[in-house]
Amino acid sequence: MFTGLVSDVGVVERLEPRAGGARITIRPGSLPVDELEPGESVACNGACLTIVERGGGRISFDAVPETLARTTLGAWRQGTRVNLERALRLSDRLGGHLVQGHVDAVGQVLARVPEGQGARLTVSLPAAIAPLLAEKGSVAIDGVSLTVARAGRDRFEVALIPETLSRTVLGAAAPGTQVNLEADLVARHVARLREFAGAPGISEGSLKDWGYGGGQA
Numbered sequence: 001m002f003t004g005l006v007s008d009v010g011v012v013e014r015l016e017p018r019a020g021g022a023r024i025t026i027r028p029g030s031l032p033v034d035e036l037e038p039g040e041s042v043a044c045n046g047a048c049l050t051i052v053e054r055g056g057g058r059i060s061f062d063a064v065p066e067t068l069a070r071t072t073l074g075a076w077r078q079g080t081r082v083n084l085e086r087a088l089r090l091s092d093r094l095g096g097h098l099v100q101g102h103v104d105a106v107g108q109v110l111a112r113v114p115e116g117q118g119a120r121l122t123v124s125l126p127a128a129i130a131p132l133l134a135e136k137g138s139v140a141i142d143g144v145s146l147t148v149a150r151a152g153r154d155r156f157e158v159a160l161i162p163e164t165l166s167r168t169v170l171g172a173a174a175p176g177t178q179v180n181l182e183a184d185l186v187a188r189h190v191a192r193l194r195e196f197a198g199a200p201g202i203s204e205g206s207l208k209d210w211g212y213g214g215g216q217a
Contacts, residue, residue: 001088001101002100002101003085003094003095003097003145004085004099004138004140004143004145004146005085005095005096006143006168007031007086008029008030008031008084009082009083009167009168009169010026010031010044010081011027011081012024012025012076012078012082013026015077015078018062020064021062021063021065021067022062023060023061023062024044024049024061024062024063024073024076025053025058026059026061027058028059031059031084031086033054033058033059036051036059037051038051038053038054039051040086040087041086041101042059042086042087043083043084043085043087043101044061044073044143045071045082045083045142045143045179046071046099046101046103046140046141046143046144046182047071047073047101047103048087048100048101049067050062070103070106071103071180072106072178072179075178081169085143096145097145097184098184098185098186099140099145099182099185100185102182103180103182104128104181104182104188105126105129105181106126106179107124107178107181108176108177108178108179109122109173109175109176109177109179110123110124110155110175111175112173112174112175118159118160118161118162118164119159119165120149120159120160121157121158121160121170122157123141123155123158125152125153125154126181127154129181129183131191132183132187132188133156133184134148134151134187136148137187139156139158139181140180141158141180142168142173142179143182144164144168147159
């Protein structure tokens with residue numbers, strides 16, 4: 001589990017094809033590699049990966065075909081810059097929102113315009129997760145916790161503050177950039193509940209009683 005608060009940006013140094021997948025080696029910028037342990041989870045541009053090797057200032061992960069096909073990882077190359085976040089500890093402050101590191105879809109930056117000292121991004125919204133995004137709700141883009149500024153049926157907008165632009169790979173995001181998207185965890189479960197709204201014990205009324213989908217019944 002993560003918070004969507006990127007703690008470092010690393011650089012991909014090596015990609016080795018392995019049985020349809022790949023071993024990815026990244027050199028973090030500031031993460032203390034010697035403190036990281038094999039088996040530890042790290043979010044890499046929002047995708048939860050497990051450390052399999054560390055040393056020499058580098059960490060390595062194995063990405064299976066499913067991960068390469070459903071995220072932007074399949075397009076990574078030597079020199080690709082990557083947002084990094086270590087897994088959340090129960091004693092940590094939750095400054096962003098609950099992020100699982102399970103990428104729901106890949107979107108594309110459609111537009112970027114300056115906005116004050118920051119910037120506003122318009123990102124395509126795949127139909128599979130469109131119902132899970134709402135204005136003022138949360139979304140993770142390349143592992144960065146952001147607030148949805150505007151939500152349409154096929155696109156949404158986020159406002160990036162200068163801190164986000166300077167400390168994450170979104171600072172270089174431009175029209176055409178592919179990005180990993182993860183919808184809010186709570187929204188995903190509410191959508192699943194609504195899918196079974198006609199099942200015994202679950203109805204529109206009960207969802208409202210539990211605080212979802214509108215005022216109390």
